[in-house]
Amino acid sequence: MNKKIATFRIDKIISKGETIISNIFLEIFDKELIGIFGSSGVGKTLLLKQLSEYKDKINFLPQNPSEMINPYRTIKDLLFETGAKKSFIEQLVVECELTGVLNLAFSKCSGGQKHRIAILRTLLTDNKLIYIFDEPLAALDFKNKEIILKLFDKVLKESKHTKSIIISTHDLFTIIPFIDKTLELTSNGLIKREISLFKDVVKTYEFLIKEPIDLSPEKIEARIILLNQLKTFLTED
């Protein structure tokens, strides 16, 4: 097992005089990608903001990150000013499919590209232990989601430094193949959920739909096979 890099204990988080979340206990290990999910309004953003108070250890990227970036700077400048190793940046630029836009101003990029650039830039600022992203997959199409998850994977595997990533998301299905630990946020703490792609896909689905699934086991299996076929179909281009 990798070494533990942080433990957070938060008794309660109070917002506007009301206790929103209590009993947070979170252990973070090196090279871990942690997904936090939970119903809308349970306080995911609040928790992530609270964690990001430890500014010396944590780099936090809020939702809609592209609003914070100077729109007139070129992508090249935005990425190389992070101080990360040139070869590493170049490799990740390819990984993020950004080669074609390096000389463009940030404002000239598409929504998906902007999102990837903001995330990549945060990851390249290589002086923190923990990187937190609030809903980094929201409103992205399937291909953009995969690119970002693969980027997280690559950065964790290839970085020589101690590092781990926490993301909040609604999109359990997409993260399952990539994530190391899934935690459900409830008003009374974080609950660890074991989720693996095939075995628990029905459970995941039922959690999202909030209804029992109305298909026989054979039919569910056929649909999971179909899901994987269609994903391959869309990425093979």
Added chain:
Amino acid sequence: MSTTLLEIKIPAIFSVVPEIKILLKNINLSIPKTGLHALIGSSGSGKSLFFSILTGTKFKSVLIDKKASITVNDDLVLSMDEYNSFIKRKKFFYLFIDQNYNQALDENLTVRENILLLNKQITIEEINSIFNEFNLTTKILYSKIKEISGGQLQRFVLITTLLLPKTPELIILDEVTSALDYENEVIIWKILTKISKKCSIIVTTHNLNLAVFFANSFFTIKNKEVNLVFREDDE
């Protein structure tokens, strides 16, 4: 009773300007009278061309093979020209809904007034019963379109299809869910499942994870071909 709404046979569709090029080929598909059917393909794969064929919209400088035919409701075989004029004469009733569809509503009028513009005959009991069926609060009936939330508007747009004097035979939905968060998207899929018991719905979507559990059949569009890759067995 027949279960097929459209039987589409098109050997090839060409563009003629600037050069003759095949756009889509070997189309041989059947669309059932009910159910939720997903069309999956990356952008630029020809989805809008395929929809323009189904909706009888003429593309400039596009040629369709003369042997093409569309069979409507099993017994009526039409050439493409006949099919287009058949649609013009409203013998086949379809709706095309994309992200701009709410512009068809008048945002300065209330929800109720907009419903009455679509269907003068509808009674308040009918409206209430449809709103209840789809868990949409009847409180919004007296709010202006521009005052209701994005999620409510999206749900309302979809159920307007059932508030018309006549239920459409086919509804085409182009990427209507792509700007939604997960929870609202689930609500939309549930609504579509219900509507699809009464008519046929074709959707395009990027969210395969939800689509695979809701749609009854899947078409893919790639390398200029449209293929059926999955259809639920009859139960």
